[in-house]
Amino acid sequence: MSATAFALVAASVLCHATWNLLSKRAAVAGTVFVAVWSVVAALLWAPLGIWALVTGWDALGWGSLVLVGGAALLHTGYYLLLQRGYAVGDLSVVYPVARGLGPVLICAVAVPFFDENPGLFGWAGTLALSISVALIGMPSPDTLKRRAPIMYALATGVFIAAYTLWDRNAVAVAALSPILVNWGGDTGRALLLAPWLIKHRARAKQVWREHRREVFGTAICSPGAYMLALTAMTMAPVTVVAPLREVSVLLVVFLGARLLGERDMWRRLVAALGVVVGAVGVTLGRG
Numbered sequence: 001m002s003a004t005a006f007a008l009v010a011a012s013v014l015c016h017a018t019w020n021l022l023s024k025r026a027a028v029a030g031t032v033f034v035a036v037w038s039v040v041a042a043l044l045w046a047p048l049g050i051w052a053l054v055t056g057w058d059a060l061g062w063g064s065l066v067l068v069g070g071a072a073l074l075h076t077g078y079y080l081l082l083q084r085g086y087a088v089g090d091l092s093v094v095y096p097v098a099r100g101l102g103p104v105l106i107c108a109v110a111v112p113f114f115d116e117n118p119g120l121f122g123w124a125g126t127l128a129l130s131i132s133v134a135l136i137g138m139p140s141p142d143t144l145k146r147r148a149p150i151m152y153a154l155a156t157g158v159f160i161a162a163y164t165l166w167d168r169n170a171v172a173v174a175a176l177s178p179i180l181v182n183w184g185g186d187t188g189r190a191l192l193l194a195p196w197l198i199k200h201r202a203r204a205k206q207v208w209r210e211h212r213r214e215v216f217g218t219a220i221c222s223p224g225a226y227m228l229a230l231t232a233m234t235m236a237p238v239t240v241v242a243p244l245r246e247v248s249v250l251l252v253v254f255l256g257a258r259l260l261g262e263r264d265m266w267r268r269l270v271a272a273l274g275v276v277v278g279a280v281g282v283t284l285g286r287g
Contacts, residue, residue, distance in 0.1 A: 002235055002236065004235060005232045005235040005236040005241070006244075008228045008229070008231055008232040008235075009228070009229065009232050009241055009244050009245060011225075011228050012225045012226070012228035012229040012232065012245060013225075013244075013245060013247055013248040013251070014225075014248075014251070015221040015222075015224045015225030015228065016221070016222075016225040016245065016248045017248045017251035017252050017255065018217065018221045019217060019218045019220075019221035019222040019225065020091065020095055020248075020252055021091065021252070021255050021256075021259065021260075022213075022214040022217040022218050022221070023082070023083060023086060023214070023218055024086045024091040024256075024260065025211070025214050025260075026207070026211040026214040026215070026218075027083065027086035027087040028087060029203075029207045029210075029211060030083055030084065030087055031080060031083065031084075031193075031196070032197070032200055032203045032204055032207050033083060033207055033211060033214070033215070034079045034080055034083050034189075034193065035190070035193035035194075035196060035197040035204065036197070036204055036207050036208060036215055037214075037215045037216075037218045037219045037222075038079075038186055038189045038190040038193060038219075039190045039193075039194075039197070040215055040216065040219040041186045041190075041218075041219035041220075041222065041223050042183070042186045042187040042189075042190040044219055044220065045179075045182075045183045045186065045223055046183070046187075048179055048183065049179060049180060049182075049183030049184070049187070051179075052177040052179040052180040052183065053180055055177075056176070056177050056180060059175070060176075063174065064174065064176055067166070067169070067170040067174055067176060067181070068170070068176070068180070068181060068184035068185065068188065069188060070166055071163060071166060071167055071170065071181055071182075071184065071185040071188070072184065072185045072186075072187075072188025072189050072192065073188075073192075074159060074162050074163035074166055075163055075185045075186075075189060076188075076189045076192055076193070077159050078156060078159035078160060078163055079189070081152055081155050081156045081159060082094070082098065082152075082156045084152050085098070085149055085152030085153050085156060088148045088149050088152065089148065089149020089150075089152070089153070090149070090256060090260075090262045091252060091255070091256040091260060091262060092252060092253045092256035092257065092262045093149055093150070093153070094149050094152065094153045094156075095153075095249065095252045095256075096133040096134070096249045096252070096253065097133070097134060097150060097153035097154065097157065098153040098154070098156035098157045098160060099133055099157070099160065099245075099246045099248070099249055100129070100130045100131075100132070100133030100134045100157065100246065100249075101130065101134075101153075101154060101157025101158065101160070101161070102157050102160035102161045102164065102242065102246070103126045103129055103130055103242055103243040103246060104126055104127065104130045105157070105158065105160075105161035106161045106164055106165060106242045106243075107122070107123065107126050107243075109161065109165055113165070118237075118240075121281045122240075122281065124281050125243065125277070125278045125281020126243050126278065126281070127278070128274050128277055128278035128281060129243055129246055129274065129275055129277075129278025129281075130278070131274065132271050132273070132274025132275045132277075132278060133246060133249050133271075133274075133275060135271035135274070164242050167181055167185075167226075167230060167233075168230075168233050171230050171231075171233055171234055172233055172234055178227050178230030178231045178233075178234070179227055181230060182223050182226050182227045182230065183223070186223055229241060229245060243278065246275060246278075247275055249275055250269070250275060253269060254269065
């Protein structure tokens with residue numbers, strides 16, 4: 001893995017932790033929040049997206065439209081499920097469980113479909129990472145009966161694996177611009193949710209008034225984080241990039257405890273050491 005790819009992943013981790021914290025703060029707004037920030041993101045990133053569209057126009061075709069459309073659908077499901085999870089559960093529970101399921105599913109699919117071999121250390125590292133983030137997200141005994149946050153987190157993890165592999169194919173195999181894939185996905189999601197947003201426009205205005213900072217922060221950091229990750233995937237295998245991104249759980253657990261008052265920080269941080277070990281195994285284990 002090159003130093004450039006590693007730096008891109010590190011920047012992606014910081015952006016990813018930031019927008020998830022902001023999203024949790026606006027969790028009560030639910031689907032409306034996702035719809036509003038998606039529209040803002042589509043507009044904010046439009047100049048860069050249009051530039052990518054114009055410069056790559058000659059290489060685009062119907063297959064490109066299918067890839068971007070599929071990305072829009074998968075990311076829409078991901079954001080809606082994640083936001084619902086944040087509405088009913090802790091940030092430091094929902095986020096680690098969702099992120100922990102992704103790497104194992106990604107490796108299971110990437111090996112046969114993309115001919116990537118994580119190697120023995122890679123598989124061991126991915127398993128250690130996933131177990132560790134699952135332990136971080138383990139609810140305390142008094143909230144164990146609340147299954148909804150875990151179920152939303154697991155469903156979100158499936159979408160994480162699906163969109164990561166789909167988008168990796170778009171940028172690394174079909175050679176689409178990461179900027180175009182991400183902006184096209186945001187724009188497609190905004191269009192998909194537009195009818196629903198118009199129907200609930202009074203609620204949208206309220207969200208805009210009460211969570212404008214979270215809307216702008218998420219609209220900037222979420223696309224930014226993913227474009228950085230997609231760019232890294234053009235330089236390194238998805239079986240390396242995807243698991244390394246999960247180091248963001250360290251930041252999220254800490255932020256959830258310090259800024260949101262969530263409990264069990266030390267237990268989750270101790271378990272988070274396995275994330276570091278797992279990430280090292282993934283990085284060293286490419287065969």
